[in-house]
Structures are given as C-alpha cells and as structure tokens.
Amino acid sequence: GAGVSQTPSNKVTEKGKYVELRCDPISGHTALYWYRQSLGQGPEFLIYFQGTGAADDSGLPNDRFFAVRPEGSVSTLKIQRTERGDSAVYLCASSLFGGNLETQYFGPGTRLLVL
Amino acid sequence: KQEVTQIPAALSVPEGENLVLNCSFTDSAIYNLQWFRQDPGKGLTSLLLIQSSQREQTSGRLNASLDKSSGRSTLYIAASQPGDSATYLCAAQGGSEKLVFGKGTKLTVNP
Numbered sequence: 545g546a547g548v549s550q551t552p553s554n555k556v557t558e559k560g561k562y563v564e565l566r567c568d569p570i571s572g573h574t575a576l577y578w579y580r581q582s583l584g585q586g587p588e589f590l591i592y593f594q595g596t597g598a599a600d601d602s603g604l605p606n607d608r609f610f611a612v613r614p615e616g617s618v619s620t621l622k623i624q625r626t627e628r629g630d631s632a633v634y635l636c637a638s639s640l641f642g643g644n645l646e647t648q649y650f651g652p653g654t655r656l657l658v659l
Numbered sequence: 660k661q662e663v664t665q666i667p668a669a670l671s672v673p674e675g676e677n678l679v680l681n682c683s684f685t686d687s688a689i690y691n692l693q694w695f696r697q698d699p700g701k702g703l704t705s706l707l708l709i710q711s712s713q714r715e716q717t718s719g720r721l722n723a724s725l726d727k728s729s730g731r732s733t734l735y736i737a738a739s740q741p742g743d744s745a746t747y748l749c750a751a752q753g754g755s756e757k758l759v760f761g762k763g764t765k766l767t768v769n770p
Contacts, residue, residue: 548702575756586663586748586760587703600755635702644690644752645710650703 546570548651550636556657557626565621565654567636573649575642576619578611579635581653587635593619594642626658661686663751665761672739673769680734680764682749692725692732693758695748703748707734739768 549568557563569576574595579587589603593613601611608626613619623630633655637648662685672678682692691710695703707716707723709732715724722735732749746765750758 577756577758579758584762586750586762587758588760589757592756600757602755603757637703642756644756647693647705647708648758649705650695652700652702655700 548636548638548649550651550654552654553652554655554657556659558659559626559628561626563623563626563656565634565656567619567621567651569617569619569636569638570649573638573640574616575639576613577637577648578619578621579637581633581635590621592642628658631656631658661751661753661759663749663759663761665749665764667764668762669765669767671767671769674739674741676739677735677737678739678766680736680747680766682732682734682761684730684751686753687727687730689727689751689753691752692723693750693752694723694734695750697746697748697763741768741770744768
C-alpha cells in the first residue's frame with residue numbers, strides 16, 4: 545500500500561515569506577508526527593496529532609510554527625515569517641494508533657531552503 | 660531531558676565484515692528503542708523496535724540489543740554488503756509519543 549507522502553519535496557523561499565508543507569499519512573493511521581532534521585543532526589520532534597487534535601506541540605520552536613489536521617488525515621505545517629535558520633528537512637510520520645508499541649512510518653520529507 | 664548519543668559518527672568497512680553500531684541514552688525510563696536507516700535524500704525506514712521489556716530483536720542479518728540499566732543499545736550487522744551503506748539512527752521513546760534521536764552513524768561498506 546501507499547506510504548506516507550509529503551509535498552512539495554523541495555521548497556525554496558525568501559526570508560520573511562510564509563510556507564505550507566503538506567503530509568498525507570498512511571490511510572487509517574490516527575497518529576501523525578512532524579519532525580525537523582537539520583544537516584548532520586538527527587530528527588527533532590515538533591508536534592504530534594491524535595486524530596484532529598494536537599496532543600503534544602512541545603517541540604514547536606516558536607509561535608511562527610503552526611500545524612493543523614482538520615479532518616484527521618492530511619496535515620499541514622505552516623511557517624510564518626520564515627528565517628534562514630528554518631532551513632531543514634521537515635519529516636512527517638504516522639502510526640496506526642500511536643502509543644509506545646508501534647513503529648512510526650516516515651515520509652521522504654520536504655527540504656526547505658530559506659534564502 | 661533524554662539525550663541520545665551514537666558512536667562512531669562514521670564507519671567504513673570492507674564487504675563481508677560483521678559490525679556493531681552503538682547507541683547510548685541518558686534516561687533509562689524508556690518504553691522502547693528503535694533503529695532506523697536513512698538513505699541520502701530519503702526518509703527513515705524502520706529496522707527494529709525493541710520494547711523496554713525485551714533484550715533483543717532480530718531481523719535477517721540485523722540484531723539489536725537493549726540494556727536499559729546501562730542506557731545502551733547496539734545494532735549488529737552480519738556479513739555486511741554494499742547495499743547496507745546508509746546512515747543508521749537510533750531513537751528512544753519515553754513516556755510521551757515523541758522519539759528522541761541520535762545524530763546517526765554513517766556506514767560505508769566497500770565492495
């Protein structure tokens with residue numbers, strides 16, 4: 545079956561612009577996660593959704609970052625007033641129910657470059 | 660705050676060699692430890708998940724062990740192949756849903 549998909553695969557923007565990154569989880573997966581991976585680093589947690597609600601947003605770095613999942617499937621990560629330091633690969637993952645016994649399945653990521 | 664460290668940062672071996680990748684974590688109160696593989700420009704592929712009550716998991720040529728008390732996990736790869744070349748990441752999951760990752764070990768298997 546289809547895995548987690550993310551669009552766009554690459555995004556180049558200018559400092560100060562607004563960007564939206566999209567994640568399509570595996571069909572039927574209720575848990576969805578966003579991570580950010582900077583060059584040479586491991587992924588860092590941003591936010592976790594269970595269904596439509598953000599159950600844990602403790603990893604969002606500041607209020608320029610916001611994410612939604614209005615129908616409990618597709619999620620959009622939104623970044624306002626982008627800064628050069630936001631440049632990274634943004635990874636999305638999903639799992640069937642969440643919890644600590646399940647594998648998280650990752651998408652290919654969106655590579656964001658802020659000029 | 661959980662911190663995960665992976666040693667070495669990079670490893671180059673000849674084809675056919677058995678090898679061990681190391682992962683250490685500071686907070687032993689974990690629910691599971693996962694190993695992932697990441698190919699250049701790609702997302703993460705899950706390799707093995709070890710629950711806190713388990714000591715090891717095996718999949719094909721891969722074997723992962725977990726010692727919670729010492730805060731360590733190892734990934735053993737038998738009879739390495741050039742196709743095993745990738746970055747290997749370990750991640751610890753504690754009481755929350757988030758995974759805490761190490762920086763990874765970049766493995767190169769030379770033919």
